[in-house]
Amino acid sequence: xxxxxxxxxxxxxxxxxxxxxxxxxxxxxxxxxxxxxxxxxxxxxxxxxxxxxxxxxxxxxxxxxxxxxxxxxxxxxxxxxxxxxxxxxxxxxxxxxxxxxxxxxxxxxxxxxxxxxxxxxxxxxxxxxxxxxxxxxxxxxxxxxxxxxxxxxxxxxxxxxxxxx
Amino acid sequence: xxxxxxxxxxxxxxxxxxxxxxxxxxxxxxxxxxxxxxxxxxxxxxxxxxxxxxxxxxxxxxxxxxxxxxxxxxxxxxxxxxxxxxxxxxxxxxxxxxxxxxxxxxxxxxxxxxxxxxxxxxxxxxxxxxxxxxxxxxxxxxxxxxx
Numbered sequence: 001x002x003x004x005x006x007x008x009x010x011x012x013x014x015x016x017x018x019x020x021x022x023x024x025x026x027x028x029x030x031x032x033x034x035x036x037x038x039x040x041x042x043x044x045x046x047x048x049x050x051x052x053x054x055x056x057x058x059x060x061x062x063x064x065x066x067x068x069x070x071x072x073x074x075x076x077x078x079x080x081x082x083x084x085x086x087x088x089x090x091x092x093x094x095x096x097x098x099x100x101x102x103x104x105x106x107x108x109x110x111x112x113x114x115x116x117x118x119x120x121x122x123x124x125x126x127x128x129x130x131x132x133x134x135x136x137x138x139x140x141x142x143x144x145x146x147x148x149x150x151x152x153x154x155x156x157x158x159x160x161x162x163x164x165x
Numbered sequence: 166x167x168x169x170x171x172x173x174x175x176x177x178x179x180x181x182x183x184x185x186x187x188x189x190x191x192x193x194x195x196x197x198x199x200x201x202x203x204x205x206x207x208x209x210x211x212x213x214x215x216x217x218x219x220x221x222x223x224x225x226x227x228x229x230x231x232x233x234x235x236x237x238x239x240x241x242x243x244x245x246x247x248x249x250x251x252x253x254x255x256x257x258x259x260x261x262x263x264x265x266x267x268x269x270x271x272x273x274x275x276x277x278x279x280x281x282x283x284x285x286x287x288x289x290x291x292x293x294x295x296x297x298x299x300x301x302x303x304x305x306x307x308x309x310x311x312x
Binding site for chain 1: 171172176177180181184185187188191194195198199202210211212213214215216217218219220221222224225227228264265306
């Protein structure tokens, strides 16, 4: 079974992953690229960033939208962070030995969420953890941001939520 | 670590509340435009909106309610929360289209805690009659009379 099928099976069955399965999932998610599909950032966000001197095009790869928001709107990553560094930071969080790992459906899409202690501490918007989401449908990292804990990450749209570690 | 079931409010600073409000503001302010684009968005872009705008705001909104009830928001933050809650309610139909929010979600805001609960001003909640018929039994059970 491939890892994305395993993730879907874990969500549908609600069972706990074995240690070996968990290792496979973490290794798989840590290799995944950041989503590059083009999206339209809302005008309100583009205007907020424009006030800070940052131009956000009308259509941007999703991962770049996240990075620009993390740097300038959330102030969670340092100014000048390149996309490769951002992805490297997310992968460090994914591979963190103390990372908590969940599987769930989010609006029907199979996902893995990982929450690890943050190593980005020098920014005004720094929070204790980094949360990273992997989509088993798109086989990409769909978001990554700093969070205070699972209570500010999960809402009632996260269904069939199972914590594996 | 706080869990979804239990909040330790002393772990949140005013700066945290400010960042929660900022993401809630993005979700609410972008809602009309996201809803306008919704019919032509593909599955990925819809999921992106649900992740980036709704997902980063809705769980923190619950924490904001608890902070408000505990008196841990500044007067300015309370005013901002009230304004955003009011704006979200006005755009409930769009919020339903994009994020599945409904009249029960409005009730959730008041359960979590909102400064709007102190207001005597009239607010207009756009709601489709079909949704009203779904919640009618619950309202009736609370003592409302049928006419």
